[in-house]
Amino acid sequence: MSMDQLSIYLYVIGSGITVVVFYSYIVYLYRSEKRGEKDYEKYGRIAIDDEIDSTPVETVSDPANKNKE
Amino acid sequence: MFHWLEKNPFFFAVGVFLTIAFAGAVTILPHFNKSAQPVKGLKPYSVLELAGRHVYIKDNCLSCHSQLIRPFKAETDRYGQYSLSGEYAYDRPFLWGSRRIGPDLHRVGNYRTPDWHANHMWEPTSVVPGSVMPAYKHQFTNIADTETAYAEAVTVKTAFGVPYGDDIQPGRAAYEKVLKSKVLPEALKIATQMKNKDLIARVKAGKIPEVVALTAYLERLK
Amino acid sequence: MQSNAAMEYDYSIVKLYMWTTVIFGIVGMLVGVIIASQLAWPQLNYWLGEYGTFSRLRPIHTNVVVYGFMISGIFVGFYYSAQRVLKVSIGESKFLMTLGYLQFFLYLIAASGLVISEGMGITTSKEYAQMEWPLDILIVVIWVLWGMIMFGLIGMRREKALYISMWYYVATFLGVAMLYLFNNMEIPTQLLSGGLGAWYHSVSMYAGTNDAMVQWWWGHNAVAFVFTVPIIALIYYYLPKESGQAVYSYKLSLLSFWGLMFIYLWAGGHHLLWSTVPDWVQTMGSIFSVVLILPSWGSAINMLLTMKGEWNQLTDNPLIKFMVLASTFYMLSTLEGPIQAVKSVNAIAHFTDWIPGHVHDGVLGWVAFMVFATLMHSAPRVFKREIYSKSLLEAQFWIQTVAVVLYFTSMWIAGITQGMMWRAVDEYGNLMYSFIDTVNVLHPYWVIRAVGGTLYFIGLLMFAWNFFMTATAGRKLETEPQFRSPMA
Structure with a gap:
């Protein structure tokens, strides 16, 4: 197979996978929030509430968060 | 899935990198060999032409001049045959430019002469009334760096197999020999065609003004 | 918490980059105004010998605004906001602070080296990548240092999720x-040629x-x-x-x-x-x-x-x-x-003016406006002073908005005009215009562009004054403002 053909196959397959992954990701994002499993919008607070002594949205060392994952 | 990435910076970085790199891997790499083949009969730049090319880069002519004739009738009528990939095989770097404040120069050697260039570089409006190009009078006194041009010729010959003759060899002795036997006679020929006594005298004294090297390069663009 | 010095965000590197943003902004845009005027009035090419021609100055303009003004502004934003969204102070690590200072001073050297080498015509000629190999190596070092600082901060963070900016x-x-x-x-080229020629020259x-x-x-x-x-x-x-x-x-x-x-x-x-x-x-x-x-x-x-x-x-x-x-x-x-x-x-x-027109509505309207807002929002927190003048900021906004509009509209018209003239043919299929006709017709648009650029530059000077006064003479603030930046 020539490099030309290879790159075309690579491109078609790669784009196909990307489109599928991307759209299922959109569906996943909105569904999981609708079901109440996740709350993504709380992360928007990171920029608003950014004093060094304010409570993080999720703490790095907090074991409770690990269980949530 | 993706959201997990935002909490794991290492995998996040890997993911971003792969996403960015994908396009380059597919579009650029496969064509590397093919686009680099020279057209039949293409000769590498002579040392004097390379020195002129360096002047072209130093004074950044590509700010205003392109070297890429696109395949439209209006362009081929104005500038000549459209550009082919193989014609650029020895162009390191490429000098296509991105803005035509002045005309394309890819085939300027077909329709301008050395003495036209001499007048033009001294005072552009003397040959093109209304020109906005600055005069490049300093090119008549600055001396072209043929030694660096020679070093570049040796480098591309050794590293990339550009087909230069056997006389292009590393070391100062080889350079001096090429300078005397090839570069200076070639420069004298151009200077004579430029019909400028001062330039001829300088070349005879062994110093090649930048404008002579530049003209040799522009004459080569055909 | 306020009494604990280690528990404050450290803005000392932010301050350094703020000043380079302002200075490189003035230099880069001044050169921009000069080269825009050179196109409208070509006599202006001769004020500095071979170093003052349009062709030598154009890369200085692009490089100083991109790598001086913009990158400095981006580093201001990074060193300021990355600490805050990660909820970690760079001052908590002596090592990262040292890297930060080192990065800034190498950056100063690289930026000045770039301007000098461009002026001398030492260039690889590739747009936005004009630096010859010694500067290239320096830039790689600067970039690696930045990466170390970024991932160092991420490693120390208290906030688990990375915010969008990160x-x-x-x-x-x-x-x-x-x-x-x-x-x-x-x-x-010295490597393989037995040491011939200029040491800084390289081949792609x-x-x-x-x-x-x-x-x-x-x-x-x-x-x-x-x-x-x-x-x-x-x-x-x-x-x-x-x-x-x-x-x-x-x-x-x-x-x-x-x-x-x-x-x-x-x-x-x-x-x-x-x-x-x-x-x-x-x-x-x-x-x-x-x-x-x-x-x-x-x-x-x-x-x-x-x-x-x-x-x-x-x-x-x-x-x-x-x-x-x-x-x-x-x-x-x-x-x-x-x-x-x-x-x-x-x-x-x-190949027409529409392309620089496009770039400039992006950079003048989007990038530079964002950099101004970044500096002005950060200034009250960094210097603990109120913004010096609200009316000056308002005036700057309107002057620069008009300037951008003048700039891109004139460039759109100029670009399309020239593009159409290049391809215009008469009834027999011959080209209608010689090249110089298509250049001379652009003169009025180039004048408008130069006026737009000058207005923008005036706005920048107002900003620089406002910023300088904020840092040195603004009213002192007792507490850090939470959201809206206070201004007089």
Whole structure:
């Protein structure tokens, strides 16, 4: 197979996978929030509430968060 | 899935990198060999032409001049045959430019002469009334760096197999020999065609003004 | 907590970059005004011998505004906002502080070296990558240091999830690193020639069409990863913080981030339409440029909707004005770019003034406005002083907005006029205009452009004065303002 053909196959397959992954990701994002499993919008607070002594949205060392994952 | 990435910076970085790199891997790499083949009969730049090319880069002519004739009738009528990939095989770097404040120069050697260039570089409006190009009078006194041009010729010959003759060899002795036997006679020929006594005298004294090297390069663009 | 020195954000590196932003901004834009005037009045080329010609000054203008003004502004934003969204102070690590100072001083050396070498005509000639190999190596070191600081801070963070801005900083770091390394592969000519010639000279590892492809892969993505990605990082932090409104949709920001990362790189081919690169690379460049509208507008709309219900802030807070207009210009230029990338439009637009026109509505309207807002929002927190003058900020906003409009409208008309004249033929099929006709017709537009540039520069001087006075003479603040920046 020539490099030309290879790159075309690579491109078609790669784009196909990307489109599928991307759209299922959109569906996943909105569904999981609708079901109440996740709350993504709380992360928007990171920029608003950014004093060094304010409570993080999720703490790095907090074991409770690990269980949530 | 993706959201997990935002909490794991290492995998996040890997993911971003792969996403960015994908396009380059597919579009650029496969064509590397093919686009680099020279057209039949293409000769590498002579040392004097390379020195002129360096002047072209130093004074950044590509700010205003392109070297890429696109395949439209209006362009081929104005500038000549459209550009082919193989014609650029020895162009390191490429000098296509991105803005035509002045005309394309890819085939300027077909329709301008050395003495036209001499007048033009001294005072552009003397040959093109209304020109906005600055005069490049300093090119008549600055001396072209043929030694660096020679070093570049040796480098591309050794590293990339550009087909230069056997006389292009590393070391100062080889350079001096090429300078005397090839570069200076070639420069004298151009200077004579430029019909400028001062330039001829300088070349005879062994110093090649930048404008002579530049003209040799522009004459080569055909 | 306030008494504990270790528990405060450390802004000492932010301050350094703030001053370089202002200084490089003035230098770079002054050179811009000069070269714009040189096109309108060519006599202006002779004020500095060979060093004052348009062709020598143009790369100084582009490099100083991009690598001086913009990159400094981006580092201000990074050193300021990264600490805050990660909830960690850089002062907590002596090591990272040292790296930060080292990075700044190397950056100063590289930036000055770039200006000097450009002036002397020592250049590789590749646009936005003009640096010869010694500077290239220095820039790689600076970039690696930045990466170490970024990942060092991330390693120390208290906030588990990385905020949106951090994604864009990480992407900036990786994208520029990859593209820069590939594009600057070069061999110093002294190595193989037995020590002949200039020590700083090098020759590209790629030739002709390949060199062009790699260069515009970089050139386009310098636009992506310097003019776009880090500026989005800035706006995702500064607009919510200044307005007190959390970002409209975190999910939308996720989608537009990954979309942008995937699509942007494909679009590089649109700089080489109708050239000798393979046809399918050109076609991909065209198609993906159009697809690119989606993630770009995703971010921009997300920003505008963040202001939902709070539009009254637009009337009384000049910083919100700057940021909202910046996202609007971002939408404009990300729509204009894809239009120019359509092959038939590109046939007319390429090589004309429409291209610099497009770049400038992006950089003057989007990047520079965002950098001004970044500096002015950070200043009261960094210097613990009130912004010196609100009316000056308002006046700057309006002057510069008019300036940008003058700039891009004149360049649009000039570009399309020249593009059409190049291809105009009479009834027998002969070209109607000689080349110089198509240049002389542009004179009035070049005058308008020079006026627009001068107005913008005046606005910049007002900003510089306002900033200087804020840092030295603004009213002292007792507590750090939470959202809206206080101004007199």
